[in-house]
Amino acid sequence: MNVRVLLFASYADALGADALQVDVPEPVRVRDVLSVIQNRAAHAVPPAPLVAVNAEYADMDRVLSPNDEVAIIPPVAGG
Amino acid sequence: MRADLVEQPIDVAALVAEVASVESGATTVFVGTVRDVNDGRPVTGVDYSAYAAMASAELTRIVAEAVARFGTERVAVEHRLGALTLGDVSVGIAVSHPRRAQSMDAARYVIEEIKKRVPIWKREHYADGTREWVDPSRAPHPVTTQIP
Numbered sequence: 001m002n003v004r005v006l007l008f009a010s011y012a013d014a015l016g017a018d019a020l021q022v023d024v025p026e027p028v029r030v031r032d033v034l035s036v037i038q039n040r041a042a043h044a045v046p047p048a049p050l051v052a053v054n055a056e057y058a059d060m061d062r063v064l065s066p067n068d069e070v071a072i073i074p075p076v077a078g079g
Numbered sequence: 080m081r082a083d084l085v086e087q088p089i090d091v092a093a094l095v096a097e098v099a100s101v102e103s104g105a106t107t108v109f110v111g112t113v114r115d116v117n118d119g120r121p122v123t124g125v126d127y128s129a130y131a132a133m134a135s136a137e138l139t140r141i142v143a144e145a146v147a148r149f150g151t152e153r154v155a156v157e158h159r160l161g162a163l164t165l166g167d168v169s170v171g172i173a174v175s176h177p178r179r180a181q182s183m184d185a186a187r188y189v190i191e192e193i194k195k196r197v198p199i200w201k202r203e204h205y206a207d208g209t210r211e212w213v214d215p216s217r218a219p220h221p222v223t224t225q226i227p
Binding site: 006008009010013052055056057071073074075076077078079 | 111127128129130132133134136137158169170190193194195196197198199200201202212213214215216217
């Protein structure tokens with residue numbers, strides 16, 4: 001299954017992109033997508049970052065559907 | 080009840096007026112502004128960026144939680160994105176309530192939750208010309224990774 005992953009801030013800088021496409025065999029969990037990103041990221045993305053699916057925080061075992069919007073969230077600094 | 084991301088200067092007086100009511104005896108305002116130093120380093124400006132769809136959704140959820148917990152609909156929040164300079168208002172929160180304890184507690188709740196949850200990032204510009212993404216969860220230390 002093809003999953004689009006949004007990147008921001010320090011992670012986007014480290015990976016050189018605002019978004020990446022990853023292809024993962026189903027069933028796809030958040031942790032599976034994260035593994036692919038971490039393999040490409042050479043330690044720029046930590047082992048357990050915050051992740052969002054469809055604009056809400058999600059845990060690692062969340063199973064993804066084909067049009068889900070996944071985002072890896074660097075440490076937030078709002079306010 | 081309102082929570083918005085904005086790209087123009089925040090009008091704090093307007094936020095206060097927005098929540099005003101003859102039913103409210105207490106209005107609390109929190110104004111976050113850009114400081115001139117962070118972790119001992121002189122700051123010259125900041126860029127705020129966001130995962131906009133989720134930041135808006137999360138801001139709205141936080142305000143809805145405050146409304147439910149503290150018993151007032153009169154909560155208005157704006158967080159600014161883009162390039163800000165020293166002293167600029169990054170976030171404005173206004174809450175009114177019949178009673179002061181709930182008014183102040185609601186404003187505090189909102190700012191604390193914003194800082195914990197909302198996907199907004201801050202890239203600080205320093206006097207030495209470097210720029211760095213701020214990670215509030217890191218303890219201060221003398222050498223940090225710099226993104227040029």
